[in-house]
Amino acid sequence: MLRSRDGHVLIDTGYVRHVPLTLALLATPRGIGAEPLARVVNTHCHSDHMGGNAALASRYGCPVVVPVGEAPHIEAWDERALWLDWAGQSADRFTAASVVRPGERHVWGDLEWEAIAAPGHDMGALCFFNAEHRVLISGDALWEHGFGVVMPPEVEPTALAATRSTLDALAHLDVRLVIPGHGEPFRDYAAALERAYRRVEAFETDPMRLARHALKVILTFTLLDRRTMPLADLPAHVERVGMFREFNARYFRLPPAELAAFLVKELTRAGAVRVDAGKLLPAAVAAG
Numbered sequence: 001m002l003r004s005r006d007g008h009v010l011i012d013t014g015y016v017r018h019v020p021l022t023l024a025l026l027a028t029p030r031g032i033g034a035e036p037l038a039r040v041v042n043t044h045c046h047s048d049h050m051g052g053n054a055a056l057a058s059r060y061g062c063p064v065v066v067p068v069g070e071a072p073h074i075e076a077w078d079e080r081a082l083w084l085d086w087a088g089q090s091a092d093r094f095t096a097a098s099v100v101r102p103g104e105r106h107v108w109g110d111l112e113w114e115a116i117a118a119p120g121h122d123m124g125a126l127c128f129f130n131a132e133h134r135v136l137i138s139g140d141a142l143w144e145h146g147f148g149v150v151m152p153p154e155v156e157p158t159a160l161a162a163t164r165s166t167l168d169a170l171a172h173l174d175v176r177l178v179i180p181g182h183g184e185p186f187r188d189y190a191a192a193l194e195r196a197y198r199r200v201e202a203f204e205t206d207p208m209r210l211a212r213h214a215l216k217v218i219l220t221f222t223l224l225d226r227r228t229m230p231l232a233d234l235p236a237h238v239e240r241v242g243m244f245r246e247f248n249a250r251y252f253r254l255p256p257a258e259l260a261a262f263l264v265k266e267l268t269r270a271g272a273v274r275v276d277a278g279k280l281l282p283a284a285v286a287a288g
């Protein structure tokens with residue numbers, strides 16, 4: 001939330017399922033209270049960043065601004081490009097009032113933010129950088145430990161190379177504080193970049209790792225969104241949801257039940273999910 005006398009600006013809006021919570025938090029004194037919201041701006045258009053767009057635009061009558069690269073997907077409501085149904089995710093459809101382009105500068109919350117192209121995890125993503133206070137709003141392009149899931153080369157041919165170029169571009173910025181799309185704000189920019197580069201390198205060495213990683217991450221996000229899923233439903237989920245079906249046909253070639261069991265085993269070992277009374281639950285609750 002970027003507060004300003006000239007109008008408050010909210011960057012990204014969380015999951016559609018969390019809309020009541022988002023609206024409630026926004027209406028507290030720590031949010032904007034009873035004041036109006038001037039606009040919503042997205043770093044990129046995935047379900048956990050744009051899920052509240054429609055509700056907020058309707059509640060506050062404010063425009064939604066999306067990165068120029070996302071605008072065609074939003075206009076067409078392209079479920080695959082936006083990783084919605086295709087990835088087992090959901091968001092309410094909204095209309096973008098305008099776009100923000102790489103290189104543009106906008107004053108939001110009394111500060112000037114430069115939009116920086118940050119393709120990779122999402123090919124249309126932007127980061128926003130305030131040079132005066134050296135603050136970077138990084139979306140999912142850079143987290144303290146890694147970055148948002150990147151599609152393997154057979155699915156998105158340039159995504160991994162773009163991820164590396166984005167890190168190169170970000171490495172040129174003099175950053176004091178990063179506000180990431182997930183996790184707490186952090187200050188050790190050099191260490192985060194170093195970890196991100198190491199991860200890119202590992203993916204470059206073994207593209208299969210990208211495919212495994214992508215399914216595990218997307219399943220974890222589905223669980224974070226839904227809170228729980230009967231373990232017995234998972235084989236049907238991986239058979240029904242396009243991304244799992246496509247990745248299985250391309251990379252794993254397993255019966256759905258075996259792919260489901262593999263994902264559960266890997267995610268349990270990584271401490272990302274747990275199984276309780278026949279239900280699959282996310283181990284961590286906060287994200288998005």
Ligand SMILES: [Zn+2]
Nearest residue numbers: 046122140148
């Ligand atoms: Zn994302």
